[in-house]
Amino acid sequence: MAVSLLSFAQAIKDSTQFSKRHLLIGNGFSIALRPDIFHYGSLFSRADFSGHPNLPKVFAALGTQDFEMAIRNLEAGATLAPIYAGALPGAVKAMLDDAEALKNILVETIAGNHPDFPGSVPDPKFWACRTFLRYFLGDGNDGQVFTLNYDLLLYWALMHDDSPFTIAPSPIATNDGFGNDEDEPDADYVVWQGETAAHSAKVHFLHGALHLFDAGNELQKYTWVRTNARLVDQARSAIGANKFPLFVSEGTSTQKKAKIRHNAYLYQGFKQFTANALQTKVCFFIHGHSLAENDEHILRRLGAGRFPKLYVSLFGDPDDAGNRIIIGRAQALARGRKPSNPLALAFYDAASAKIWG
Template sequence: MALMTFDAAIADSENFAKRHLLLGNGFSIACRADIFHYGSLYAQADFSKVPEVQAVFEALGTQDFEAAIRALENAARILPAYVPHGAAAVAVAKMQEHAAALKEILVETIAGNHPNIPPEIADEKFWACRRFLANFLAGPKAGCVFTLNYDLLLYWTLMHDDMPFDDPIALTKNDGFGNDEDDPDADYVVWQGETGAHDAKVHFLHGALHLFDSGSELKKYTWVRKQIPLIEQARQAIAGNAYPLFVAEGTSVQKKAKIRHNAYLYQGFKQFTANVRVGTHCVFIYGHSLAVNDDHILTRIGRGRFPKLYVGIYGDENSADNQRIMQRASALADLRAGAHPLEVAFYDAASANVWGAP
């Protein structure tokens, strides 16, 4: 059976009260396949100068840079109390050196896998993407956009509202962040907590590279306010012990554990769960392979109540990878109880022209 076009899928979805969108890494790959075709920052990191630090990740059972850095720093503080007479000095110095090296590796890996500033992406690409997002963030059918990516392309697109047309596209871009009431002129904004999360329409389910956890609050650094390239923002924040909030763990169980232990991530998770339980809504998936390492999100679709799921398929629908995606989508539908069946439709992802015509 031939795939639907994206426009046909949108027309078909007019029967529903709201449309929601779930984005995967294919959203970013469609923009810049040369740099966004990666699985994780850990997989891309170059540890050749300090190969010993990989043992830290292995000992902790994680791929989370922040966890490894904090473990090294905490061990360096604690060790002298257990190894007296200065015998720990060499080990402490090495742990501190490796913690600092890991911070720089994290910064360099982020920069290597991402455009440095928004102008490195052509305006026409942002304008095309805004037209795509308008199906979900504008008009009477507007719902929410949930992304599993932690890059900045979605955020930059939402901020790129200076379209030089007579009818520019206005998108709802509330993401739950606002001015710091103690410092309203700061060059960052802060998460407004659970109350703000209920009104948010854009959710970074796995965090993002512009969200930094300073311990007391979650800050969102903005290009508009700072005019500082991404690599410098990251370096400054990490130097001040504020780490980018993103889920870098490998398995669904590990990802879910981190989500449950962070208020922002957990609120986004709950908002996704709440929306897929509304029987008058529909959901589109774009750029996601329905891989099992995101089952903590995908199974919520199978346990939801919305009637129809539209899944984007890129390329030959008869390829092994696409057949697997279709089978996974059908398996999600099979999770539904009899009272709330789920219909699955497949559309040609390329026809969405998310970043403009090829």
């Protein structure tokens, strides 16, 4: 069934009937800037294991594509192996060597598919992105932005200065629930302030991000302003200190949901998303997401919500095969609604949003 395609401006105008706009971002947000490096699947699928043939077997044995889990299991196995008489000579060293190699592969895979620092992106592109974000985080809307991406583009755009050629630009809400470490206020990082402070957060990385590192006793956010460190150097330093980037990249919706439920920051973002979907006077925009089944744990919250209208971006011809799938999945979300809370759908041209100018 053919659908009527709005421009982004028309979708925004139509959405003024609601009290707030919320935004869910998918990988298309990043692809629009750099399709050469952001058109990817998981980090696992891009990692080069050719020099370490046992590593794919480790992931397979553990039933995961989670780098941190594989590294921690290799290190734990090396610690325990000498206890058991059957341990082969050299096995402990091989496991530790592979654990160290996997840390380097993780760093190289992250850095090889991401700009090194904000200066890699021209200022006008950030200014255009901030214009787009104002429709959701600017004065007069008080919405929230939820991203499924773990790259740094959204974070960099939020931290970027406004164009000096714009007269009195409206501010953008940037609260993401992180603040100074009370014990180390001058540290190179800030820390997640916990569930209470998270209620006032406006930006949520639902699947984590490459600047968020699990330090065991706290979640740290490394900031460009405080470190001026390239992404590769930041990641190598943190991983070397056994702080792993917090992101959910592995496999199925069920696997992703399991990791979310076992991490306080991720689960709080998930709960915030769910709570907003249950509001009756707001609307949601989905930009740059295929509504794929591996994110069903998130999309299901929209189908079970109470908000009355969903605006979904489509890139290119609405009648091509990929867009027909997106349209069908959006319609399935709407069909799943209770009659007392129907969900209206609108589709808009992703390119017309001109996120990066």
